[in-house]
Amino acid sequence: MNVPAESNLRSEYQPILITGVTGFVGMEVMARFLQRSRRHIFALIRAHNDADADQRLRAVLATAFGDPDAHPGRVTAVAADIERPDLGLDPGRLDELAEQVDRVLHAAASVSFELGLSESRGINVRGTQHMLAFADRARQRGGLERFTYVSTAYVAGTYRGEFSEQDYDMGQGFRNPYERSKWESEGNVRAASDRLPVQIARPSIIVGEQASGWTTAFNVMYGPIGGLSAGVYRAFPLDRRAPLDVVPIDYVADALFELCSAGPNGTFHLVAGDRATTTGHVVRMTVERFHQPRPWIVPLAVYRALYPLLRRAVRGRRRLALEHTQVFIPYLNIGVRFQDHLTRARLEPAGVRLLPLDDYFARLLDFAVAADWGKRPFP
Numbered sequence: 457m458n459v460p461a462e463s464n465l466r467s468e469y470q471p472i473l474i475t476g477v478t479g480f481v482g483m484e485v486m487a488r489f490l491q492r493s494r495r496h497i498f499a500l501i502r503a504h505n506d507a508d509a510d511q512r513l514r515a516v517l518a519t520a521f522g523d524p525d526a527h528p529g530r531v532t533a534v535a536a537d538i539e540r541p542d543l544g545l546d547p548g549r550l551d552e553l554a555e556q557v558d559r560v561l562h563a564a565a566s567v568s569f570e571l572g573l574s575e576s577r578g579i580n581v582r583g584t585q586h587m588l589a590f591a592d593r594a595r596q597r598g599g600l601e602r603f604t605y606v607s608t609a610y611v612a613g614t615y616r617g618e619f620s621e622q623d624y625d626m627g628q629g630f631r632n633p634y635e636r637s638k639w640e641s642e643g644n645v646r647a648a649s650d651r652l653p654v655q656i657a658r659p660s661i662i663v664g665e666q667a668s669g670w671t672t673a674f675n676v677m678y679g680p681i682g683g684l685s686a687g688v689y690r691a692f693p694l695d696r697r698a699p700l701d702v703v704p705i706d707y708v709a710d711a712l713f714e715l716c717s718a719g720p721n722g723t724f725h726l727v728a729g730d731r732a733t734t735t736g737h738v739v740r741m742t743v744e745r746f747h748q749p750r751p752w753i754v755p756l757a758v759y760r761a762l763y764p765l766l767r768r769a770v771r772g773r774r775r776l777a778l779e780h781t782q783v784f785i786p787y788l789n790i791g792v793r794f795q796d797h798l799t800r801a802r803l804e805p806a807g808v809r810l811l812p813l814d815d816y817f818a819r820l821l822d823f824a825v826a827a828d829w830g831k832r833p834f835p
Contacts, residue, residue: 471496471556475538476563477516480673481606484709485561487520490527498553500536509533522835538564538583543590554593561716562587563606569632569783576637584641588648602653604716609660609727609794611639616791621723621798631786655715659708659726660701666816669823674830679781682829685746688774690766692751693759694788696736701728701794702813710808729796733813735788745821756789
């Protein structure tokens with residue numbers, strides 16, 4: 457019988473600190489640590505006090521497991537604010553956390569495409585700088601095994617061509633403040649890798665689970681698809697052959713659990729890569745599923761000129777759907793393809809694999825309809 461080394465035993469039971477558990481990705485990663493590990497979890501949650509943080513945590517557990525009391529005693533909610541120095545905690549509490557945890561998974565972020573750059577930088581850049589400062593404290597006081605940062609594949613911005621795990625500054629521009637702030641934040645994390653055990657994960661567009669279609673986040677791709685399902689687009693701006701890189705939440709969360717637990721450090725693309733579909737194919741599947749006529753496909757510049765007329769042609773909920781999706785339209789005309797050969801070589805032997813979108817797209821649509829595109833949430 458092989459007996460694990462003492463350090464491995466200690467690591468197996470040491471707590472992990474996770475930010476962003478009230479968000480889709482953070483919630484799903486926390487659920488996996490509860491189900492698949494023996495670690496205690498410290499969940500940093502923005503709240504006035506620990507009691508309020510615990511109430512928010514109970515709501516997350518109810519969403520993830522259908523039971524606010526699931527996994528009793530396994531998670532401690534810590535009221536904190538990553539936008540403030542020392543996370544808004546007193547030095548004693550900060551040191552207590554730093555001495556206990558050996559891993560930090562930083563998933564908290566603003567994912568809004570509509571915030572200004574200053575607001576986006578507040579949580580995405582300044583918040584990450586404060587988490588890096590905490591990681592430094594953990595390294596000095598208790599020993600830090602890993603700092604896992606959830607970035608985005610869209611740090612690639614407007615770059616066209618192949619974008620690998622090693623690529624970062626390619627002279628790209630950015631479509632919105634979200635992309636720029638995440639690129640700047642990742643740059644700070646990369647710079648810290650000379651002193652910290654840094655791991656960067658870059659998901660692409662995240663959708664629901666492969667098996668059920670379940671999601672709590674009806675954004676990015678869901679907006680245009682919802683509009684297509686309701687026939688709100690008389691004209692639609694896209695390059696039919698443009699890649700649309702989509703990954704299900706279970707693949708992302710499984711990958712983050714595996715990478716954060718076992719390493720190695722480095723940068724990983726949680727993407728469809730060379731298995732990505734195209735925008736034209738997704739439009740065709742959607743209009744066929746909802747028996748809608750295919751919209752007139754036009755260049756983006758033509759669509760922008762036509763938009764005032766298109767908006768006046770619809771009313772009520774259909775107009776709201778049209779207006780809501782405008783910030784996502786640029787993602788239907790992307791010229792970048794993400795490489796993930798290094799990531800797949802690490803994850804596939806561990807059983808973390810990705811199905812083609814065609815295999816589960818119908819389930820995404822069925823769940824979206826059942827949930828009324830997020831207006832009727834299901835745990």
